[in-house]
Structure formats: C-alpha cells, structure tokens
Amino acid sequence: MLDAGLPVRAFFTTRAGGSSAAPYDSLNVATHVGDSPEAVALNRATVSALAGAPVSFLHAEHGIRVAEVTVPGEDPPVADVLVTRTPGVAIGAIAADCVPVLLHDAATGAVAAVHAGREGVRMGAVDAAVAALLDLRTPAQRRDRRGMAASIGPAICGRCYEVPEEMRDQVASRHPTARSVTRAGTPALDLPRAIETRLGELGVADVLRHRACTLEDPTLFSHRRDGVTGRHVGVIVCGVSVR
Numbered sequence: 001m002l003d004a005g006l007p008v009r010a011f012f013t014t015r016a017g018g019s020s021a022a023p024y025d026s027l028n029v030a031t032h033v034g035d036s037p038e039a040v041a042l043n044r045a046t047v048s049a050l051a052g053a054p055v056s057f058l059h060a061e062h063g064i065r066v067a068e069v070t071v072p073g074e075d076p077p078v079a080d081v082l083v084t085r086t087p088g089v090a091i092g093a094i095a096a097d098c099v100p101v102l103l104h105d106a107a108t109g110a111v112a113a114v115h116a117g118r119e120g121v122r123m124g125a126v127d128a129a130v131a132a133l134l135d136l137r138t139p140a141q142r143r144d145r146r147g148m149a150a151s152i153g154p155a156i157c158g159r160c161y162e163v164p165e166e167m168r169d170q171v172a173s174r175h176p177t178a179r180s181v182t183r184a185g186t187p188a189l190d191l192p193r194a195i196e197t198r199l200g201e202l203g204v205a206d207v208l209r210h211r212a213c214t215l216e217d218p219t220l221f222s223h224r225r226d227g228v229t230g231r232h233v234g235v236i237v238c239g240v241s242v243r
C-alpha cells in the first residue's frame with residue numbers, strides 16, 4: 001500500500017496482501033478480468049478494511065462521466081470519476097497502467113477518485129473531476145481555487161507507454177506534455193506528466209506524483225506487460241483526516 005499523501009485517508013494498493021492466485025496475485029480488485037469472484041470479494045473486503053469503510057469501486061468506461069456516491073459501499077453507475085461529499089464514504093479508482101488520481105478539496109471536504117487512461121486524459125477526465133469538486137463549493141468559494149490537492153498514483157511511464165505516432169499526436173495536441181518517446185526512441189505518451197501539468201493549469205497547486213512505473217515494477221499490476229492480470233485501486237475516504 002502506498003500512502004497518497006493527502007489530508008484525508010487515501011492510498012494506492014499494490015499487488016501484495018490479497019487472496020487471488022496467478023496471474024491475478026494477489027490483491028486484484030477487478031471483477032471483469034477473469035479472476036475468481038470469491039477471491040475478488042475477499043480482496044475488496046481487505047481494501048475496505050484498510051480504508052476503514054466499505055469502498056465503492058468505479059466501473060470505468062474510458063470517458064469523463066462523473067458520478068456522486070452518497071451511501072457508504074454503494075455500487076456506483078458506470079463513470080470514470082467518482083466524487084463524494086458524504087463523510088464516511090470511501091471511493092476507489094481501479095487501474096493497471098492507466099492512471100488513478102485522487103483529489104481532496106479542503107474548502108468543502110469533498111473528494112474525488114479518477115480513472116485516467118489515454119482516452120480519459122484526452123477527453124478531460126481530470127478537468128471533469130476538478131469541475132465536479134468546484135460544483136460542490138459555494139459561489140464565493142469558487143472564486144479562489146486554493147485548497148485543492150491531488151495525488152497521482154502508479155501508472156505506466158512515458159518511457160514505456162509506446163503508442164502509434166498518430167495516437168500520440170492526437171493526445172499531445174490537447175496535452176503537449178503527454179508527448180514522449182520510449183527508450184528505443186519510438187513514439188510514446190507520458191500520461192502522469194500530462195495529468196500533473198493539467199492539474200496545475202486548473203489551479204490545483206498541491207500535486208503529489210508517485211513515480212513508480214507499473215510496467216517496470218513487478219510489485220504492481222501491468223496490463224501492457226502481462227495481458228491477463230489484476231488491477232489496483234486508489235482509495236480516498238471523505239471526512240477522515242490524517243494530518
């Protein structure tokens with residue numbers, strides 16, 4: 001488990017500490033990857049125990065849809081951004097190479113969990129999350145964006161995420177800092193760097209970026225490396241201060 005470094009309880013899981021057998025070993029939280037439902041249920045219970053509250057896991061569609069969770073443990077609709085302003089509600093963004101991003105707004109106490117893959121970054125999933133948090137502020141609070149903090153979780157890095165040149169150009173036309181090259185010199189995307197840049201542009205001054213690369217680090221799940229594998233989750237709990 002990696003501490004997200006936010007003012008409320010928030011963390012990113014690794015592969016360690018779960019019940020799943022290979023190739024999902026061991027803390028896989030995804031139900032859609034072919035793992036045993038019993039093992040996934042045990043793993044999700046483990047993650048909820050770490051959170052201290054039942055986690056609502058997002059169902060990603062690689063878009064920018066936002067859903068608000070209001071009941072602890074509620075199964076949310078399909079969306080790539082979950083938000084909550086309800087103390088005691090825990091939300092989780094599932095990923096394995098795509099970028100999980102957690103946000104906290106000190107002005108309201110609201111939190112967000114984002115699944116940001118290539119399509120989500122291109123379309124503005126991070127923008128949607130910040131907008132959703134701003135929507136929960138009063139008009140007076142909206143004039144000053146201070147108070148927002150974000151944590152970017154482990155993801156495939158800009159030296160590993162090879163893509164066709166046309167695809168790189170499509171994303172980089174909106175997010176120039178996404179433009180990257182692999183160690184072999186071929187076109188690549190640096191989604192964590194693009195997200196860090198975009199958060200800064202949106203007025204989120206306090207951004208922590210985890211540098212671990214899912215493809216390079218065997219303690220993390222990587223869809224690009226392994227194909228059939230598990231997923232991690234970035235979890236944030238509304239209203240549980242840790243600092």
Ligand SMILES: [Zn+2]
Nearest residue numbers: 157160213216
């Ligand atoms: Zn890498």
